[in-house]
Each structure stands twice: as structure tokens, then as C-alpha cells.
Amino acid sequence: MTILLWTLAGLLLLSGLAGLIFPALPGPPLIFLGLWCAAWAEDFAYIGWKTLAILGTLTLLAVAADFAAGAFGAKHFGASARAMLGAAVGALIGLFFGLPGLILGPFLGAVVGELTMRRDFQIAGKAGVGAVIGLALGIAVKMALAFATIGLFLVVRFWP
Numbered sequence: 001m002t003i004l005l006w007t008l009a010g011l012l013l014l015s016g017l018a019g020l021i022f023p024a025l026p027g028p029p030l031i032f033l034g035l036w037c038a039a040w041a042e043d044f045a046y047i048g049w050k051t052l053a054i055l056g057t058l059t060l061l062a063v064a065a066d067f068a069a070g071a072f073g074a075k076h077f078g079a080s081a082r083a084m085l086g087a088a089v090g091a092l093i094g095l096f097f098g099l100p101g102l103i104l105g106p107f108l109g110a111v112v113g114e115l116t117m118r119r120d121f122q123i124a125g126k127a128g129v130g131a132v133i134g135l136a137l138g139i140a141v142k143m144a145l146a147f148a149t150i151g152l153f154l155v156v157r158f159w160p
Helices: 004-017 027-041 049-076 079-116 121-157
Strands: none
Touching: 004 027, 004 121, 027 049, 027 121, 049 079, 049 121, 079 121
16 A cells, blocks of 8 residues: 555656646646645655645645746736736636647737727736736746745654
């Protein structure tokens, strides 16, 4: 059973790290599951429920940052509520189309959302650019939180 758990932990961690780059895979949740399997493989002797709760919280923050970032970026560039909603919906739809969808989805969603409020293409374009910038920042935050999750696990596990 222990070998199976360690194997599963390794596969989940590798898949999670790949998911930080490839949008079709949910990177942070896979990393969390891999770390949970690693803790289970050692009967939670080093990593307890408190640490797992903190790791889970970091994972939830990473997922939230990934989805909300495009909308917040659009808002920073003066977008309406519809443009922010459009950026979020565009990000969700864009996930199914790989990297081009990940970039174009929030952009197009914000532009379309803004155009339903005002017929100004310049303002709509700024909202779309803001959504893409927000998305890039969200990816950076997601990656930082994912690596912080792994780092915390390693510190708790191996720090004397």
C-alpha cells in the first residue's frame, strides 16, 4: 500500500506541476492531492491535519486567484461589471482551447461584456487588455502559491 501511495503522490505532483503550465490540468489541486498522498504514505506521522488544512487553504487561494485575476485586471483598466463577468466567463471557456483560449478567452469576454454596456471599442479594448494582464498576474500568483504549498510541505516534513 505504501508503494502505491508514493507512486500516486509522485504522479499527482508531476501532473500538478504540468498543470501550472498547461491550462487543461488543475495544477494546484493535483499538487495538494499528491502531497496528501505523500503524508498518508507515512501515516501522517510528519504532516498532520493542521498542515494539510494550511496546504488546502493555499490551494484554494491559488485556484481563486487563477479565476478572478482576469476580472480584476479588467476592473483596474476601468471595465464595467459586465466586462469583468465576461472576462471570468471567457477564462472558463478558454480553458478548453489550450493556451490560445487561455489568452483570448478573457480578452474577448471582457471586450464583449464591455460592448454590451457601451459601444466604445477603445474602452472595450482597454478592458480586454486589462483582463489579459490580470490573467498573467493570476498565473504568477497561482504558481507562487503552488510552490509555497510544496515548500511548506517540505519544511514541515524535513525540518528537525
